Amino acid sequence: xxxxxxxxxxxxxxxxxxxxxxxxxxxxxxxxxxxxxxxxxxxxxxxxxxxxxxxxxxxxxxxxxxxxxxxxxxxxxxxxxxxxxxxxxxxxxxxxxxxxxxxxxxxxxxxxxxxxxxxxxxxxxxxxxxxxxxxxxxxxxxxxxxxxxxxxxxxxxxxxxxxxx
Numbered sequence: 001x002x003x004x005x006x007x008x009x010x011x012x013x014x015x016x017x018x019x020x021x022x023x024x025x026x027x028x029x030x031x032x033x034x035x036x037x038x039x040x041x042x043x044x045x046x047x048x049x050x051x052x053x054x055x056x057x058x059x060x061x062x063x064x065x066x067x068x069x070x071x072x073x074x075x076x077x078x079x080x081x082x083x084x085x086x087x088x089x090x091x092x093x094x095x096x097x098x099x100x101x102x103x104x105x106x107x108x109x110x111x112x113x114x115x116x117x118x119x120x121x122x123x124x125x126x127x128x129x130x131x132x133x134x135x136x137x138x139x140x141x142x143x144x145x146x147x148x149x150x151x152x153x154x155x156x157x158x159x160x161x162x163x164x165x
Contacts, residue, residue, distance in 0.1 A: 020075045024049025028067060031092045032152075037100065038132070040078065041071040044091035044104050047082060066091035066106060066126075068134060081134040085110025089126065093152040101131050107149035108141055117141050125150035 022028065026049040033043045047067035065084030068091065072078055083089065087109035094104045108126035110116040116126060117139055124143030127150065128136055142148065 018075045022069060022077070022080075023047065026050070027064075031090070031106075032094045034094050034096060036070075036096055039073045041073075041075075042094050042096070042102055043069040043071065044094040044106070046088075046090040064088045064090055066104065066128070068094070068104065068130070070132070070134065079134050081130075083115045083128060083136065084108070085113030085116040087111075087113070088123075089116065090149070092150065095153055095155055097129070097155045101129055101137060103153055103155060104128050104130065105150035105153035107147075115139060123147045123149065127153065 022030075022043075024047065026047070028045065028047045028049065030043050030045040032045070033041055036042055045067050046064040048064050063084075063086065065082040066089050067080070067082055069080045070078040083091075085108070089106065089108045089110065091104050091106040093106070094102055096102055105125060105127050107123050108116045109123045112118045115128070115136060118141065122145075124141040125148045126139070126141050128139045130136055142150075
């Protein structure tokens, strides 16, 4: 004898607390968003816009820069920054570190240009650490003679990081 009892309930869609669009006149993409320890969010991705809606873009020929937005808890922009050089850079992952700063990982094709240090190949993975106001604290490229990109990064308990290609 098998008895089955089912309570079917209709799920309610969660209420949208806020929604916003960010960007300029060209292409922007967000690849990672994290809630911060101090009531807000940090978003990373890429931007090819070079207009006033995007801050500090490094090239006007349509190449991508890391694009980072610091948002408050209601989605309003606290600050926004572009990091990169004269070729393409994309930010794929962001994490907050124990000291309240942020590590960002992605790819860089610029060579010792703008914010990008010397790279070993045509595209290397690029890691930057920024503070809560967006100032670069350290910047390093890793990789070989071919294409390398970091798709995710995680802080470790010894203040280092683990990256995933």
